[in-house]
Amino acid sequence: MxxxxxxxxxxxxxxxxxxxxxxxxxxxxxxxxxxxxxxxxxxxxxxxxxxxxxxxxxxxxxxxxxxxxxxxxxxxxxxxxxxxxxxxxxxxxxxxxxxxxxxxxxxxxxxxxxxxxxxxxxxxxxxxxxxxxxxxxxxxxxxxxxxxxxxxxRKGTLKGGPEAPDLDLRFTTRATAPANTGTFRAELRREQALDAAREVLNHGLEGAGQSDAAIPAVICTTGKLSRELYELDDTDFSKKNRFYMVGSMGCAAGFGLGVAHAQPSRPAIVLDGDGALLMKLGSLATVGSIAPSNYHHVVFDNGAHDSTGGQPTASPAVDFATAALACGYRYAETVSNRDAFVDALSRQVTMEGPTLLRMIIHTGARKDLGRPKLDPRDGYLRFAAFLGGRPWSAEK
Ligand SMILES: Cc1ncc(C[n+]2csc(CCOP(=O)(O)OP(=O)(O)O)c2C)c(N)n1
Missing domain, CATH: 3.40.50.970 (Thiamin diphosphate (ThDP)-binding fold, Pyr/PP domains)
Structure with a gap:
């Protein structure tokens, strides 16, 4: 062919x-x-x-x-x-x-x-x-x-096409330094940090006169992060701009890249875990190479696979902010307390992305943390409808 x-x-x-x-x-x-x-x-x-x-x-x-x-x-x-x-x-x-x-x-x-x-x-x-x-x-x-x-x-099915164009590649080294350096100790748990982030995540959802394109698309990694954010304020099914990933660990960054690339005028905020990001660390490079200006990556870093019992990850050895800058993100910083987190998050979503914010948190979650009553497929269709991009039948 x-x-x-x-x-x-x-x-x-x-x-x-x-x-x-x-x-x-x-x-x-x-x-x-x-x-x-x-x-x-x-x-x-x-x-x-x-x-x-x-x-x-x-x-x-x-x-x-x-x-x-x-x-x-x-x-x-x-x-x-x-x-x-x-x-x-x-x-x-x-x-x-x-x-x-x-x-x-x-x-x-x-x-x-x-x-x-x-x-x-x-x-x-x-x-x-x-x-x-x-x-x-x-x-x-x-x-x-x-x-x-x-x-x-099969071999030979696809034929023809041009020769690969010559690539005029320049490899530039950078002296990369994040906005801040130092040693950080956690003060909040993930749920408290998520609570502090809600104003930014829900920006434009309520209140008349907001342009729909100003409402961010929020993509949440798998595990307790999604469960906590859902329980914080979405049990009434009101947060149409959110997508809770079940499983697909490590895929929030790539999925968010697709969303950001498809809708460049809407901020895309990816809420990630350290374990999930480490699983697909290459995503930093892909995001950096495409460099969507509307991409904002927030890593809730507790140094552990908290959702499966708190087993340690390699994250204490990894400076995600420096890694992101080295991969082509335009801005990155690390924070560990509530005020600095809210300040940095509010600033970063107005900046030219891609940006990365590493929030250092404690492990641990509420004992009575529930599981979303939202059926995954319904939650997905809600998000797709919010993006206005569902060109296919809603029925499975
Ligand atoms: C491919 C795959 N491997 C393992 C798991 C099991 N699992 C679910 S959540 C999780 C931990 C995720 O850790 P992190 O991203 O650091 O988030 P945290 O739980 O600490 O908030 C693991 C290992 C999974 N869902 N999918």
């Missing part, structure tokens, strides 16, 4: 964005996207992150695909099963088929080559082998039904 025809089908179905980690089978597509002004490609640091970015874009009204080698399908299993499947987000996966049975290939592809199609189906993806004659209809059907789908692409 000539890549121009393939790209045309994507375009006709409203797909203008893709994120991925490439396979040589997709060279025609990636090269094409690098020169086609109507198709935008984000180079992700892992296939799971690519799925998260594509999911954020799709949710915010820019239907997107995630592209990967089938070896990377293994890296994406959790975001597919815990995010695309749970929320039924119609992201299109393009998965190459290395190690196709009966075709000579390298040993590392042998087993994955045998199980690719079955694994994709087991993950709940509507799975097709990419057939040029049927691609348009199958893509249209998946998007129309609002379900995630995978197209398995």
């Amino acid at each position: 000539q890549i121009d025809d393939f790209a045309d089908i994507l375009r006709r179905h409203g797909i203008s964005h893709g994120a991925g980690v490439p396979c040589s089978f997709f060279t025609p597509l990636v090269n094409h996207m690098m020169v086609d002004p109507e198709l935008d490609y984000t180079s992700a640091t892992s296939e799971g992150e690519a799925v998260a970015i594509a999911a954020g874009l799709t949710t915010a009204g820019k239907p997107a695909f995630a592209l990967m080698q089938n070896s990377g399908l293994g890296n994406a299993v959790n975001p597919i099963t815990s995010m695309l499947y749970i929320y039924s987000i119609p992201v299109t996966l393009l998965v190459s088929h290395r190690g196709e049975p009966g075709k000579p290939d390298e040993p590392q592809h042998a087993l994955m080559g045998q199980i690719t199609e079955a694994l994709s189906k087991l993950c709940g993806l509507r799975t097709h082998v990419l057939d040029p004659a049927r691609f348009a209809d199958q893509l249209g059907a998946a998007l129309g039904d609002g379900v995630p789908a995978a197209f398995i692409c």
Whole structure:
């Protein structure tokens, strides 16, 4: 299938964005996207992150695909099963088929080559082998039904495309220093810090005359952070600008990047945990390379996987603020008390992003902390409706 025809089908179905980690089978597509002004490609640091970015874009009204080698399908299993499947987000996966049975290939592809199609189906993806004659209809059907789908692409299926453009790369070193340095000790628990953040997170939700675009999109990482924020003020289902991630640990940063990229005039605030950020630390680099000015990253750092019992993480050894600046964030700082946190958060959301705010907190949560009564899918649809970007059927 000539890549121009393939790209045309994507375009006709409203797909203008893709994120991925490439396979040589997709060279025609990636090269094409690098020169086609109507198709935008984000180079992700892992296939799971690519799925998260594509999911954020799709949710915010820019239907997107995630592209990967089938070896990377293994890296994406959790975001597919815990995010695309749970929320039924119609992201299109393009998965190459290395190690196709009966075709000579390298040993590392042998087993994955045998199980690719079955694994994709087991993950709940509507799975097709990419057939040029049927691609348009199958893509249209998946998007129309609002379900995630995978197209398995065999060697040579996609053809043509330009040569890769010459990259005029300049590698710049920076003397990076965050706004403040020092030693920080926690004063608040996560729930107290979240309580202090609410005015910024809820900005514009109440009160007449606020432009809808000024209301931030708030993306919350998995675990107790989401549960606490929900219990603080959303049990009445009033915080339409929030998305509580269940599972998909590490994917809030990538999902938020997709949202920020799709809706550049709306602030996107990602509430992350240290464990989750460390799981997909590459997201700092992806965010820094795209550098959306509306992206604001807040890391609630208790040095632990608090939600699973307080097991330590590597975060005390990691200066997230310096790391973010080194990755291309425009501003970053660390705080540890309530006043400094509120001040920094209020300032950062008005600054040109990406920004990162590391809030040092204690471990621990209320013993009687509940679980959201909000069904994950309903919560997701609320958020997608708030973003106005749901071009697919609301029914599963
Ligand atoms: C892929 C994956 N691995 C492990 C878990 C289990 N898990 C859920 S929350 C969590 C801890 C998250 O830690 P952190 O991001 O630091 O947030 P905290 O709980 O400290 O607020 C873990 C390990 C999971 N949900 N998904």
